[in-house]
Amino acid sequence: MRLAIVGGALQGMEAVYLANKAGIETVVLDRKADAPALSICDDPFVLDPTKDPESAMGIFEGCDAVIPACEELDLLHCLDGMLRDSDIPLLFDMHSYETSCSKNRSNEIMESVGVPLPGKWPECGFPVIVKPSSQSGSIGVSVAFDQDEVDRGLDVVRSLNDEPVIQEFVHGKSVSIEVIGNGTTARSFVTTEVVLDTNYDCKMVRCNPDIMSPEDDELFGRIGRDVAESMGLSALMDVEAILTPKGLRVLEIDARIPSQTPAAIQAATGVNLLEELMFTALGKETGRARGDGSSVYRHVVMKDGVLRACGEKEFGHVRNPRLVKGFFGSDDAITDYEPGKSEWRATLITSGRTEAEVDARCDSEIRRILDECSIEEFVDGSPEVV
Ligand SMILES: Nc1ncnc2c1ncn2[C@@H]1O[C@H](COP(=O)(O)OP(=O)(O)O)[C@@H](O)[C@H]1O
Ligand SMILES: [Mg+2]
Structure with missing residues (x-):
C-alpha cells in the first residue's frame, strides 16, 4: 500500500x-x-x-x-x-477538525455528553488557566492567581484575536488517548502519559499499562468514544486530560493525526494508529492484537557541547533526518546525527517488557551517547511547579 x-x-x-x-x-x-x-x-x-x-x-x-x-x-x-x-x-474529518479547533465549541459538546471538564470560572476560584479558544501548542496559555493576572491573560488572548477560555487550574499527570471513528461508531485505543519540558512543550511520551488505574483507563476510553460518536467523527482524534486527585478532567480534543503519542503506542503495544485509520477508511481490519509492553518516546538536542532533553518544537529544527535502527541502543531514532557533528537532534524510541526495563534502557542510551560522543553533561529540565 x-x-x-x-x-x-x-x-x-x-x-x-x-x-x-x-x-x-x-x-x-x-x-x-x-x-x-x-x-x-x-x-x-x-x-x-x-x-x-x-x-x-x-x-x-x-x-x-x-x-x-x-x-x-x-x-x-x-x-x-x-x-x-x-x-x-x-x-x-474536516467537520470534526473545525469543531476541535475551537475549545469553546468542543467544551460545549463535551459538557452535553457529560465529560468531566475543569471547573468553570468564577465558581471554581483561583488559580485559573486563561487560554485562547482556537490556538494550539500552548500558545497564549497563562495561569492567574488573581483578577489582575486574569486581565493580563485576557489581554494576551485579545492580542491573538481570539476568544478566551477561563477555567480551573487542575494538577496531575497529563494523559492522552486516541480515538478512531467511522462516522457512526468509535474505538478508543491506548492511554499514554505526556511529559512536558520547561517550556510546557512535550519532551517525552510514556506508554505502559500502569499510567492509571483500570477504572480510570476504562473511563478515559469511554469519554473518547462518547465525544467521537457525538461529533460523528470519521477519522482520528486525540483527547488530552489531566488525571487529578478528583479524577480525569479533559482539557481538549484535536481531530487530526497527533505527533509523538502514536509512535509510543506502536512501540509498547504493536497497535499502529495510522494503519488502523487507513484500514478503517478502506473498510478493512488490521487484525492486530494489542500487546501489554512499555515504551518511552523522547527528544534530545546536542548543542554547545551539552546534551539536553527537549520538546518537540526544538526537535522540529532537525534537518535532513534519517530513520536509524538501534541508535545508541534505542529501538529506533529519527535523527540528523553524524559522528563529530557539533549540533544534532534525535527522537529516541525505546520499548521493553516493563516500565523499569524501558527506563533502564533509556539511561544506558544517554550514557552511551555521552561516552561515545565525549559530551560532559545531560540536562533534563521539568516545568516549574506552580
Ligand atoms: N485547566 C488547566 N489546568 C492546568 N493546566 C492546563 C489547563 N488547561 C491547559 N493547561 C496546560 O496548558 C497546556 C496547553 O493547553 P491545551 O488546552 O492543551 O491547549 P493547546 O495544546 O491547544 O495549546 C496543556 O497541555 C496544560 O499543560
Ligand atoms: Mg494541548
Whole structure:
C-alpha cells in the first residue's frame, strides 16, 4: 500500500514513521524543500497542493489514501475539496477538525455528553488557566492567581484575536488517548502519559499499562468514544486530560493525526494508529492484537557541547533526518546525527517488557551517547511547579 502525506514537519515525520512500521510506502508533499519528513519518506515532492492542485492530484492518484499532516486551514479545505468526490480516501474529518479547533465549541459538546471538564470560572476560584479558544501548542496559555493576572491573560488572548477560555487550574499527570471513528461508531485505543519540558512543550511520551488505574483507563476510553460518536467523527482524534486527585478532567480534543503519542503506542503495544485509520477508511481490519509492553518516546538536542532533553518544537529544527535502527541502543531514532557533528537532534524510541526495563534502557542510551560522543553533561529540565 502507498500513502500520500501532506505536510513534512512533526506530524509528517510521525506519519512516515508509523507507515514505515506498518510496511506502507510513503509519499510526502511539502512546499518547503527543507521539511524534515521529506528525507525519511520513500518518495518526496516539494509541492504546494493549494498552488498546484493538478500535480498534487496526479500524485494522489497513485496512492491508496491521503493524510494531511498539517494544521493550515487553507490546505485542509483544499484537500477536502479535491478528494471529496474521488475514490481516494482522505484520512481526515474536516467537520470534526473545525469543531476541535475551537475549545469553546468542543467544551460545549463535551459538557452535553457529560465529560468531566475543569471547573468553570468564577465558581471554581483561583488559580485559573486563561487560554485562547482556537490556538494550539500552548500558545497564549497563562495561569492567574488573581483578577489582575486574569486581565493580563485576557489581554494576551485579545492580542491573538481570539476568544478566551477561563477555567480551573487542575494538577496531575497529563494523559492522552486516541480515538478512531467511522462516522457512526468509535474505538478508543491506548492511554499514554505526556511529559512536558520547561517550556510546557512535550519532551517525552510514556506508554505502559500502569499510567492509571483500570477504572480510570476504562473511563478515559469511554469519554473518547462518547465525544467521537457525538461529533460523528470519521477519522482520528486525540483527547488530552489531566488525571487529578478528583479524577480525569479533559482539557481538549484535536481531530487530526497527533505527533509523538502514536509512535509510543506502536512501540509498547504493536497497535499502529495510522494503519488502523487507513484500514478503517478502506473498510478493512488490521487484525492486530494489542500487546501489554512499555515504551518511552523522547527528544534530545546536542548543542554547545551539552546534551539536553527537549520538546518537540526544538526537535522540529532537525534537518535532513534519517530513520536509524538501534541508535545508541534505542529501538529506533529519527535523527540528523553524524559522528563529530557539533549540533544534532534525535527522537529516541525505546520499548521493553516493563516500565523499569524501558527506563533502564533509556539511561544506558544517554550514557552511551555521552561516552561515545565525549559530551560532559545531560540536562533534563521539568516545568516549574506552580
Ligand atoms: N485547566 C488547566 N489546568 C492546568 N493546566 C492546563 C489547563 N488547561 C491547559 N493547561 C496546560 O496548558 C497546556 C496547553 O493547553 P491545551 O488546552 O492543551 O491547549 P493547546 O495544546 O491547544 O495549546 C496543556 O497541555 C496544560 O499543560
Ligand atoms: Mg494541548
